[in-house]
Amino acid sequence: MSSFDVAVVGLGALGSATVAALARRGASVVGIEQFELGHGRGASHDTSRILRHSYHTPAYVALTKEAYADWAALELASGTTLVTTTGGLDLFPANAAIPMSDYVAAMDAEGVRYEELDTPEVSSRWPGLHPPAGTLALYQADAAIVPAGRGTLVCQHLAATHGANLVTGTPVTGIKPSRTGIEVLTRRGSFSVGSVVVTADAWTQSLLEPFGVRLGLTVTEEQVSYFAPQRPQDFAVGAFPVWIWMDDPSFYGFPAYGDATVKAAQDCGGPVVSADQRSGRADPEMLRRLTDFLAMLAPGSGRSVGSRRCLYTLTPDRDFVLSPIPEEPRVVVGLGAAHGFKFAPTFGRRLADVALGGVPGPELDPFRLDRPALRDPSHTSKWLV
Ligand SMILES: Cc1cc2nc3c(=O)[nH]c(=O)nc-3n(C[C@H](O)[C@H](O)[C@H](O)COP(=O)(O)OP(=O)(O)OC[C@H]3O[C@@H](n4cnc5c(N)ncnc54)[C@H](O)[C@@H]3O)c2cc1C
Numbered sequence: 478m479s480s481f482d483v484a485v486v487g488l489g490a491l492g493s494a495t496v497a498a499l500a501r502r503g504a505s506v507v508g509i510e511q512f513e514l515g516h517g518r519g520a521s522h523d524t525s526r527i528l529r530h531s532y533h534t535p536a537y538v539a540l541t542k543e544a545y546a547d548w549a550a551l552e553l554a555s556g557t558t559l560v561t562t563t564g565g566l567d568l569f570p571a572n573a574a575i576p577m578s579d580y581v582a583a584m585d586a587e588g589v590r591y592e593e594l595d596t597p598e599v600s601s602r603w604p605g606l607h608p609p610a611g612t613l614a615l616y617q618a619d620a621a622i623v624p625a626g627r628g629t630l631v632c633q634h635l636a637a638t639h640g641a642n643l644v645t646g647t648p649v650t651g652i653k654p655s656r657t658g659i660e661v662l663t664r665r666g667s668f669s670v671g672s673v674v675v676t677a678d679a680w681t682q683s684l685l686e687p688f689g690v691r692l693g694l695t696v697t698e699e700q701v702s703y704f705a706p707q708r709p710q711d712f713a714v715g716a717f718p719v720w721i722w723m724d725d726p727s728f729y730g731f732p733a734y735g736d737a738t739v740k741a742a743q744d745c746g747g748p749v750v751s752a753d754q755r756s757g758r759a760d761p762e763m764l765r766r767l768t769d770f771l772a773m774l775a776p777g778s779g780r781s782v783g784s785r786r787c788l789y790t791l792t793p794d795r796d797f798v799l800s801p802i803p804e805e806p807r808v809v810v811g812l813g814a815a816h817g818f819k820f821a822p823t824f825g826r827r828l829a830d831v832a833l834g835g836v837p838g839p840e841l842d843p844f845r846l847d848r849p850a851l852r853d854p855s856h857t858s859k860w861l862v
Pocket of ligand 1: 486487488489490491492493509510511512518519520521522525526527528647648649650676677678679680681684699700701742787788789811812813814815816817818819820
């Protein structure tokens with residue numbers, strides 16, 4: 478039995494950022510991961526993730542301001558460049574399933590600048606994009622790419638250099654509160670800690686069951702695919718933005734990043750799986766759907782050169798969880814609801830605050846564990862936001 482101030486369960490992006498934040502504050506912390514660091518079975522691997530201000534509620538837009546500041550702080554602390562600014566386009570076809578007005582109102586409420594563009598303006602500014610007539614777009618110049626696997630590794634490195642203990646190949650099998658502290662159980666022994674942060678994403682539900690917490694999570698196995706454009710110069714950063722197609726089905730994509738290929742994917746297009754029963758194999762039907770869509774929007778994307786699978790963990794309302802368990806506040810939960818990577822350093826800072834005894838402010842109310850959407854089994858899931 479070894480003792481620490483805090484244990485963090487799961488060393489994906491959120492857990493690694495939390496361990497780094499705690500260690501940098503001088504707390505004694507152990508980060509426990511069931512697999513090896515940098516594995517590809519969860520949600521934080523692969524090359525890139527979108528960082529953006531454009532969101533559908535003022536609460537999220539406000540949190541994105543923290544995210545940009547926290548990424549800048551992480552770059553400073555690690556001495557590495559992590560944010561590649563590309564500009565971002567939210568594309569709303571005629572009768573889009575996702576209302577543009579939500580995004581306009583949210584960014585206006587938070588004073589975030591953007592441009593409203595029509596189809597011809599989009600096509601003339603970005604030759605790689607051919608949206609259908611009647612498409613409107615919101616362009617936000619600060620949208621960027623942050624590195625998924627590399628960003629997570631940077632947090633793990635920062636944590637280790639500040640004295641954190643990172644334990645791998647060690648599944649946590651239980652969390653047992655007692656009057657004097659909390660015991661974190663593993664098959665290789667247990668840890669006695671003052672508080673626990675659970676950042677286990679697709680594996681979260683089973684760890685919280687003993688506390689009577691049901692989150693109504695749905696885990697899907699998503700797929701991203703890479704394409705080799707005929708004219709790479711039309712898809713380079715500066716000539717091509719990150720983009721999101723705000724309809725049902727919804728798709729998103731990136732300019733070339735790290736090499737000459739471009740990446741794209743469908744949002745919430747994968748089959749429902751359990752965390753341990755994912756296939757990991759490329760899905761030809763998902764690739765066909767994406768390729769058909771790109772043939773319309775970005776016909777120069779070229780032929781596909783590879784795909785990767787990755788897990789989404791969806792709450793019923795697709796809102797985050799960033800909250801202590803009300804009945805056991807020494808256990809704190811962080812869950813990104815399949816759009817949390819851009820907020821990883823912010824999750825890290827905020828979860829560390831709460832794990833060290835801080836009380837979450839009202840701005841985090843939308844992410845509480847006891848919100849109706851998580852407590853009411855009859856809540857209708859809504860994932861496209
Ligand atoms: C295809 C795809 C595209 C995405 N695009 C974006 C994007 O553009 N922008 C964005 O902001 N977000 C995006 N996301 C979402 C984002 O990647 C995730 O929200 C984020 O990575 C979640 O990080 P995590 O640390 O919570 O989860 P994970 O990386 O899955 O980490 C959880 C860790 O907990 C470990 N674990 C679980 N149970 C236990 C246990 N009992 N004991 C020990 N360890 C355990 C797991 O092994 C795992 O390593 C995307 C996700 C996917 C899949």
